[in-house]
Amino acid sequence: MARSHEFRFSGDPDFDFEIRTTIGQxxxxxxxxxxxxxxxxxxxxxxxxxWFRAWLSLGDRILAQADASAEARHRVSAASAYLRAASYYATAVNAVASLASEDELLPTFRKHRAAWDRWVDLVDLEIARVDIPYEDTTLPGYLFRAPGDSVGSRPLLIVANGSDGALTGLWSSAVSGALRRGYDALVFDGPGQQSMLFERNVPFRPDWEAVLTPVLDFALAQPDVDEERVALYGISQAGYWVPRALAFEHRFAAAIADPGVVDVSTSWTEHLPANMRKLLDEGQDEKFDRDMQLGMKFSHDLANTWRFRARPYGTTGYADTMRAVLQYTVKDVAGQITTPLLITDPEHEQFWPGQSEQLAALTPSASTLVHFTEAEGADFHVQPLARALTEQRMFDWLDERLSR
Incomplete structure (x- = not known):
């Protein structure tokens, strides 16, 4: 039997990971x-x-099934299909990264969000669309209430996305499990994420406490929320957002980084030749940009991917982008974290290998490191084919810290 890191759904590692992520949902x-x-x-x-057309077509086909079920008043079937369609459109949005043009990006994203909203309207759950005050604007979000009658206040899980994740991914990674355990849950698009990027052109920022503090303020102002039992979960690049915010915002009762990310930039710099890193370190930005532009001419795929990945940072030029990404580190502030922090650590982590252990070493009095292995079928970034196991471990840990 092939081991999980040897078995592939596709010979292309990016395609393979997207398939794993989607079927894990x-x-x-x-x-x-x-x-x-x-x-x-x-x-x-x-x-x-x-690849893009396959996901777009699948989304279109399942959306048509959802519409037909809704028209025939089969509410449960319609809700199920709308959620799946939203998930497939989300994968299609990511597939735009490798296309020569981004013309398909906004129409595909809007299909994703429309299918999601149809699911929100039809699913048998209490979900409120919310606008979270943030600087001079608002962040769009969804507040989920745990099903069943409840006496008194409830725990709340705030769920933070990564660099390119969709709301359907947050439903699968944390929200559905939270609701089954009696937690309310709040999801939102932050700066550089989904609607904030694609429709408002608001970029990332490294000081994520400036995002999560107003989100927490909003959450605490909602009725029936137990202010002593508000927890935080972050997936993928939110493994950086979460510890960065915790270094300055200490009101969360507990938090989860899935996985831990100390330095976002390593997923960029590890692909740079030594001579290119030397140019960057020496501040020779014009030479760096010239050589990068020349290299991109020989790889259209790399050029397309760079454009897509650099966009959330709101930068112009190759050196400018790299300098922005280099700011995304918690090395100097992780020691300020006092909130109990669970850090997932999957075997064969491909984007930030070893950084879960590094984050745990930087936060020894606050953190708990949980390993996920190939033998459990739980390897690779965010354990895509082991979300049931991940959910069990993180919510068992969370329950013990938030229990009255």
């Missing part, structure tokens, strides 16, 4: 494994247009 109803595998079957490793 079947656990929460946001995917159906068979329709996913059928949709991507036979797509070549470099067929980026075919």
């Amino acid at each position: 079947a656990f929460s109803g946001a995917a159906d494994i068979g329709e996913v595998l059928a949709a991507v079957h036979g797509i070549g490793e470099k067929d980026h247009d075919g």
Whole structure:
């Protein structure tokens, strides 16, 4: 039997990881494994247009099923299909990263969000659309209330996204599990994320406490929220957002980084040749930009991916982008964290290898490191095929810290 890090759904590592991530959402109803595998079957490793079209077409097909069920007043079936369609459109949005043009980005994102909103309207849950005050604008969000009658205040889990995740991913990674355990949950688009980036052109910022503090203020002002039992969860690059905020915002009762990220920039700098890093370190930005531009001419795929990944940082030029990304580190502030912090640590982490352990070493009195292994089927970034196991471990830990 092939080991999980040897078995591939696709010979392209990016395609393979997206397939793993999407079918892992079947656990929460946001995917159906068979329709996913059928949709991507036979797509070549470099067929980026075919890859995008497969996910877009799958989303369109499942959306049509959802519309038909809704028209026939089959509410449960319609809600299920709208959620799956939203998930497939979200994968299509990420697939735009490798296309020569971003013309498909905004229309596809809007299909994703429209399907999500149809699910919100139809699913048998109490969900409120909210606008969270943030500087001179608001952050769009959704407040989920745990089902069933409840006497008194409830714990709340604030769920933070990563660099390019969608709301469907947050539903699968944390919200559905929180609701089943009696937690309310709050999700939102922060600066540089989803609607804030695609529709408002608001970029990332490294000082994420400036985002999570107003989100927490909003949450604490909601009725029936137990102010002593508000927790925080962050997935993927939010493994940086969460500890960065915790270094300055100490009102959370507990937090989870899935996984831990100490220095975001390593996923960028590790691909730079030594001579290019030397130019950057010496401040020779013009030479750096010239050499990067020359290199991009020989790899259209790399140029497309760079454009997509650099966009959330709101920068112009290659050196400018790298200098922005280098600010995203918690090395100098992690020692200020006092909030109990669970850090997931998957074997074969491919984006920030070793950084969960580094974050734990920087926060010895506050953190708990939890390993996930290939033998459990729980390897790779954010354990895509082991979300049930991840949910069990993180909520068991959270329950023990938030229990009255």
